[in-house]
Amino acid sequence: MNPVIADEAAILKAADLLRQGRLVAFPTETVYGLGADAKNPEAVKRIFAAKGRPVDHPLIVHIPDVATFEDWAIEIPEIAWKLAKHFWPGPLTIVLKKHPDVPMEVTGGQNTVALRVPNHPVALSVLQAFGSGIAAPSANRFCRISPTQASHVEEELGDKVDMILDGGACQVGLESTIVDLSGERPRLLRPGQISKSDIEQFLQVKLELPENNEQIHAPGLMEVHYAPETQTMLCTTVQLQKKLQENTIQKKYKIGVLAYSKNISQQYGVQVLIMPKSGSDYAHNLYSSLRALDNDDIDIILVEQPPQTEEWQAVNDRLKKSTKVMFSDKNELSTG
Ligand code: TXA
Ligand code: MG
Numbered sequence: 001m002n003p004v005i006a007d008e009a010a011i012l013k014a015a016d017l018l019r020q021g022r023l024v025a026f027p028t029e030t031v032y033g034l035g036a037d038a039k040n041p042e043a044v045k046r047i048f049a050a051k052g053r054p055v056d057h058p059l060i061v062h063i064p065d066v067a068t069f070e071d072w073a074i075e076i077p078e079i080a081w082k083l084a085k086h087f088w089p090g091p092l093t094i095v096l097k098k099h100p101d102v103p104m105e106v107t108g109g110q111n112t113v114a115l116r117v118p119n120h121p122v123a124l125s126v127l128q129a130f131g132s133g134i135a136a137p138s139a140n141r142f143c144r145i146s147p148t149q150a151s152h153v154e155e156e157l158g159d160k161v162d163m164i165l166d167g168g169a170c171q172v173g174l175e176s177t178i179v180d181l182s183g184e185r186p187r188l189l190r191p192g193q194i195s196k197s198d199i200e201q202f203l204q205v206k207l208e209l210p211e212n213n214e215q216i217h218a219p220g221l222m223e224v225h226y227a228p229e230t231q232t233m234l235c236t237t238v239q240l241q242k243k244l245q246e247n248t249i250q251k252k253y254k255i256g257v258l259a260y261s262k263n264i265s266q267q268y269g270v271q272v273l274i275m276p277k278s279g280s281d282y283a284h285n286l287y288s289s290l291r292a293l294d295n296d297d298i299d300i301i302l303v304e305q306p307p308q309t310e311e312w313q314a315v316n317d318r319l320k321k322s323t324k325v326m327f328s329d330k331n332e333l334s335t336g
Pocket of ligand 1: 028030031032033034057058059060091093095107110112113114118136137138139174175176177178189190
């Protein structure tokens with residue numbers, strides 16, 4: 001399926017396809033989503049089939065504005081209204097008790113629903129033209145890197161999607177922050193561009209973190225997620241230099257490097273992508289850079305650890321989930 005420029009006609013067609021229960025991929029400010037009519041269980045099932053995603057992994061429902069909040073959730077606490085009014089449209093997803101009309105297919109059988117108003121003109125136009133909620137996970141195959149450009153969606157899903165709207169590169173580049181307000185105490189389920197302390201300061205309440213045994217219900221929390229197919233390792237600058245030197249002598253592997261420091265040179269004959277210095281620019285580039293290395297003829301991707309301050313929390317979370325092996329000085333590079 002070739003991406004189409006998201007002009008007015010394309011947006012009307014997208015809304016029509018959604019009404020017919022078809023799948024439409026569209027840009028948001030975070031990543032591209034694979035959308036279906038959130039009130040149509042058959043359409044929603046198509047999302048799971050296209051992605052190869054287990055049916056108990058719930059989807060985010062994208063809504064046109066905060067005014068439609070109560071069509072999707074019940075017992076909405078005051079802090080949810082506050083957060084929504086402040087951060088929407090924006091890269092924040094709020095989990096609440098679901099409205100009885102929300103199909104169980106959307107929520108993976110749970111009685112909570114994840115909601116967000118995306119901050120992207122194309123996403124908002126499609127939502128307005130469609131006039132209801134659109135269930136949309138990231139438009140990638142299960143456990144793969146999320147798409148941040150229309151061409152990535154084409155690469156991931158090919159003809160499994162009925163239309164791909166091209167709205168250029170996603171500005172944020174990482175998935176939304178998820179806050180669960182359905183229980184006794186607010187919890188951060190997934191870090192994103194809106195940070196834990198942004199929310200804590202705004203609400204004047206502490207966010208808790210989820211327990212390990214809940215991971216199955218939140219695939220974004222799974223250990224290996226957002227992963228390239230090529231073996232990917234996270235390492236310190238010193239470890240990286242050492243491995244590159246060793247490999248220059250042994251010439252065992254074709255290595256690709258996602259570098260943070262500027263002084264990782266091309267001298268080792270490996271492919272080096274130098275990443276931006278700010279957390280938000282790094283986030284914007286991360287998935288497309290990993291995808292580019294993954295598509296190259298490379299045996300191993302080495303990622304140089306960026307800073308670990310709060311500005312980098314979402315990036316570090318995704319890096320951890322992209323790397324199947326944590327680097328140790330003892331372990332040999334191996335593609336096993
Ligand atoms: O930025 C984003 O959030 C993108 C764009 C397309 O909006 N969407 C996205 O969707 O990342 P997905 O399906 O790749 O990730 C959705 C996350 C999962 O980690 C899922 O477990 C969580 O949202 N989620 C959805 N419904 C939930 C619920 N009822 N309770 C807890 N977590 C939920
Ligand atoms: Mg995803």
